[in-house]
Every structure is written in C-alpha cells, then in structure tokens.
Amino acid sequence: MSIIVRDCHIGEGRPKVIVPIVETTESKILERAFEFSRLRIDCVEWRVDWFEQCMDAHSVVSCLQKLRVALKDKLLLVTFRTKAEGGEASLTHKEYLDFINTVIDTDCADLIDIEFFTARDDIRELIDNAHSSGVVVVCSSHDFQKTPDKNELISRMVKMQQVGADLPKVAVMPHDSTDVLTLLxxxxxxxxxxxxxxxxxxxxGKLGIVSRLCGELFGSAMTFASAGDSSAPGQIGLDIVNAVLDSIAE
Known part of the structure; x- marks a missing residue:
C-alpha cells in the first residue's frame, strides 16, 4: 500500500526523507525553505509551534503561502506539535481544531499532522475535512517518557487507520535496546x-537511531533527518541518512 503525493510514492521502496523547519521568524523560515528546496529530500515539515507568531492565524497563513512557493516541488507537512506531545506551545482544544482547519483551508499543505489524542472525539471530522481538500493526514502519537508495549503500539496505529488516517505515526522513547526492538x-x-x-x-534518542535508518527493511515509510536544527532527540544529519538509505536500497 502506498500513497502518491506530488509523484512521491510514500510506502514504496526507500523511506521518504523529511527535514524539519524549526525557526521562529518568517524570514528565517523562508530562508530555510529556499535552502531545503535544493536538498536531496522528499518533504519539509514546518513546525508551526516554533513560530513566534504561531497563535496569530493571519501570520501563520501568510507564512504558509510563502513557504509553499519557496519549497517548489518538495512535499510540505504542516505540524503544530503541542506541549503535551513534546512541542513548544500549548493550545486549547478549540484552538487546536481551528488551527488544523485553517491550515486545511489554505490549500498549501500536502500533508498535515493531526495528534490522535489531542484531537480526541473530533479526529474523524478533522480527517474528513482534510481529505475533502486533498490533504494527506499523518495521525501522530508521541511518548517522550517511555515505549509502550507492542500490542499498545499496534492498537494505537490500527485505531488511527480506523478513523481514516493516511499515515499513522508513533514516536516513542526507549530506555534500553529491548524498547527499540519492541518498536521495530x-x-x-x-x-x-x-x-x-x-x-x-x-x-x-541515541538508542533509537537505528529505527530512523531501517524503515525499508521493517516497514516505516518515512524518516526524519536534520539539515541544521533538529526537532526531536536522535535526529541525525541528512548526509548520513541518505548514505545509509542508499546502502540499504542497493
């Protein structure tokens, strides 16, 4: 099963590489976008929670429209990572719903991240809204404290599939190598x-680095790399990620 977005086949072959933008000002965000548009990557994630004007819808929309142009043909994933899931800012439930729908309405995002537990009972409606606008949904769950057991991880992702998510995502913190094996x-x-x-x-984290590199063998369709600042513990440099993914694919 794969998803085709802008001729990018997510879920086939080499995991698709995402690089995050975690800048605080519009000028820096766009500067990064121009840089990233020339890199060997598939997708750019704009982490809106880092943006100093993230609570102002007009500023977010304005920046997003310019960002879409700057990235040319790269996929754009738009994410507001809430503080509860390891992000930089907190939103009320209504603010979170409004943010997701505002981004969908811009027609600028190829993919949007919707937090499974943050969206709660509104998850299906948000996903339906995204799909009606042609936006692919990454439905996510993050645990920065631990690695839940295998059955819980599977249950979480299956529930995401059942509510209509295109790409279930789980990111968890290992305490030992056994936790990494649980995730794999x-x-x-x-x-x-x-x-x-x-x-x-x-x-x-450092323990889990292997999980960012072996997706083609185990079944993870996308991975995150850093080209500058990272957005999560354990992200490694783009050159290394590309080299390893190439060697696995050979």
Whole structure:
C-alpha cells in the first residue's frame, strides 16, 4: 500500500526523507525553505509551534503561502506539535481544531499532522475535512517518557487507520535496546498484518537511531533527518541518512 503525493510514492521502496523547519521568524523560515528546496529530500515539515507568531492565524497563513512557493516541488507537512506531545506551545482544544482547519483551508499543505489524542472525539471530522481538500493526514502519537508495549503500539496505529488516517505515526522513547526492538516488532507486525496504510515509526534518542535508518527493511515509510536544527532527540544529519538509505536500497 502506498500513497502518491506530488509523484512521491510514500510506502514504496526507500523511506521518504523529511527535514524539519524549526525557526521562529518568517524570514528565517523562508530562508530555510529556499535552502531545503535544493536538498536531496522528499518533504519539509514546518513546525508551526516554533513560530513566534504561531497563535496569530493571519501570520501563520501568510507564512504558509510563502513557504509553499519557496519549497517548489518538495512535499510540505504542516505540524503544530503541542506541549503535551513534546512541542513548544500549548493550545486549547478549540484552538487546536481551528488551527488544523485553517491550515486545511489554505490549500498549501500536502500533508498535515493531526495528534490522535489531542484531537480526541473530533479526529474523524478533522480527517474528513482534510481529505475533502486533498490533504494527506499523518495521525501522530508521541511518548517522550517511555515505549509502550507492542500490542499498545499496534492498537494505537490500527485505531488511527480506523478513523481514516493516511499515515499513522508513533514516536516513542526507549530506555534500553529491548524498547527499540519492541518498536521495530510493532512496525513489522503492522507491515505484515495491518497494511491498509503506510506507517511512520520512530524510536527516539541515541538508542533509537537505528529505527530512523531501517524503515525499508521493517516497514516505516518515512524518516526524519536534520539539515541544521533538529526537532526531536536522535535526529541525525541528512548526509548520513541518505548514505545509509542508499546502502540499504542497493
């Protein structure tokens, strides 16, 4: 199962590489976007929660429209990572819903991140709204404290599939190498038994680095790399990610 976005086949072959923009001002965001438009990557994630005007809808929309132009043909994933899931800012439930719908309405995002637990009972409606505008939904869950057991990880991703998510995503923190194996085992089970959608799985921190590189073998369709500042613990440099992914694909 793959998803085609701007001729990019997510879920086939080499994991698609995402690089985050975590700047605070519009000028810096656009500067990064011009740089990233020339890199060997598939997708840019704009982490809106880092933007100093993230609470002002007009500023967000204005920046997003310029960002879409600056990135040329690169995929654009728009994310507001809430503080509860490791982000930089907090939103009320209504503010979060309004943000998601505002981004959808701009017609600038190729993909949008919707936090599974933050959206709560409104998750289906948000996903339907995104799909009606042609936006692909990354439905995410982050645990910066621990790695839940394999059955819980699988259950979480299956529930995301059931509410209509295009790309279930889980990112968890390992305390030892066994936790990394738990994440990878859940990834393989999803690939083999629950293949209705591609998935994104990440074991964070230094321990989990292998999970960012072996997606093609275990079943994670996208991975994050840094080209400057990172947006999560354990992200590694783009050159290294590309070199390793190339060597696995050979």
């Amino acid at each position: 085992a859940a990834t393989v089970d999803m690939k083999n038994k629950y293949f209705a959608t591609p998935i994104i799985t990440i074991s964070m």
